Amino acid sequence: MKVHYETAGDGELVVLSNSIGSNLRMWEPQVKPLVDNGFRVVRYDTRGHGQSPVPPGPYSIADLGRDVVELLDTFGVESAHFVGLSLGGMTGAWLGQHAPSRIRSLALTFTSVKPGNVDMWTGRAKQVRAEGMATIAEGSIGRWFTRDWIDANPELAEELRQMTATTPAEGYASCCEAIAGLDLTAGLGTITAPTLVISGADDAALPPSHGQVIADGIPGAKFEVIDHAAHLGSYEQAGKFTELLLDHLKGAR
Numbered sequence: 001m002k003v004h005y006e007t008a009g010d011g012e013l014v015v016l017s018n019s020i021g022s023n024l025r026m027w028e029p030q031v032k033p034l035v036d037n038g039f040r041v042v043r044y045d046t047r048g049h050g051q052s053p054v055p056p057g058p059y060s061i062a063d064l065g066r067d068v069v070e071l072l073d074t075f076g077v078e079s080a081h082f083v084g085l086s087l088g089g090m091t092g093a094w095l096g097q098h099a100p101s102r103i104r105s106l107a108l109t110f111t112s113v114k115p116g117n118v119d120m121w122t123g124r125a126k127q128v129r130a131e132g133m134a135t136i137a138e139g140s141i142g143r144w145f146t147r148d149w150i151d152a153n154p155e156l157a158e159e160l161r162q163m164t165a166t167t168p169a170e171g172y173a174s175c176c177e178a179i180a181g182l183d184l185t186a187g188l189g190t191i192t193a194p195t196l197v198i199s200g201a202d203d204a205a206l207p208p209s210h211g212q213v214i215a216d217g218i219p220g221a222k223f224e225v226i227d228h229a230a231h232l233g234s235y236e237q238a239g240k241f242t243e244l245l246l247d248h249l250k251g252a253r
């Protein structure tokens with residue numbers, strides 16, 4: 001499936017993959033620093049999100065991974081650096097296992113290869129199909145950011161809440177179904193791409209124990225935990241996140 005994307009800059013391709021309930025705008029803090037450091041940024045909307053198509057679900061993580069392979073084909077490149085947050089990180093873990101020749105390096109951030117809570121994810125899918133996105137949006141902001149950040153950045157928090165509220169319900173629900181029951185643990189040892197794993201110390205949705213499992217499973221993976229970061233730590237602690245990411249990408253050039 002052809003997903004919607006935006007590009008900026010020149011150099012080696014870095015693909016940025018969003019979390020559930022967001023879209024490519026979530027990477028706003030990272031675009032300029034990556035471009036200034038000589039990378040070509042390709043950020044895309046995961047299917048069912050933003051301006052990408054919304055085929056009827058359920059989706060699987062393989063569907064989301066194959067969309068990325070098609071995106072790389074669109075650019076005519078054999079491989080690219082891949083950076084995913086949360087659902088995007090799950091897509092990256094699938095790519096590292098199933099399309100290794102297409103992945104130059106991986107940054108798997110605020111994510112998990114076995115998120116658990118199957119009933120919660122299937123229940124959330126059912127809820128948004130029945131009631132729409134409004135009821136979900138408030139809860140998302142509470143998981144994405146610490147209370148201190150929300151209080152200090154009310155306008156930005158409202159903008160990001162709107163991003164979730166305007167996500168197509170069928171797309172969100174179908175991605176919940178891709179997360180429910182996911183388990184990519186067994187294949188971690190087959191990943192050969194240089195990998196950085198980042199978790200947030202205050203991420204109650206996918207705490208650092210999930211990142212630790214990924215880092216322990218991938219040969220040579222580096223693991224970092226960012227303080228004062230909940231689930232969308234790329235935004236809340238953009239400076240630290242981008243610094244770690246640039247170090248990793250420059251090392252994998």
Ligand SMILES: O=C(O)CC1=CCC(=O)O1
Nearest residue numbers: 019020086087140143205
């Ligand atoms: O529930 C959330 O919004 C947190 C989350 C878990 C997986 C994901 O992509 O987002």
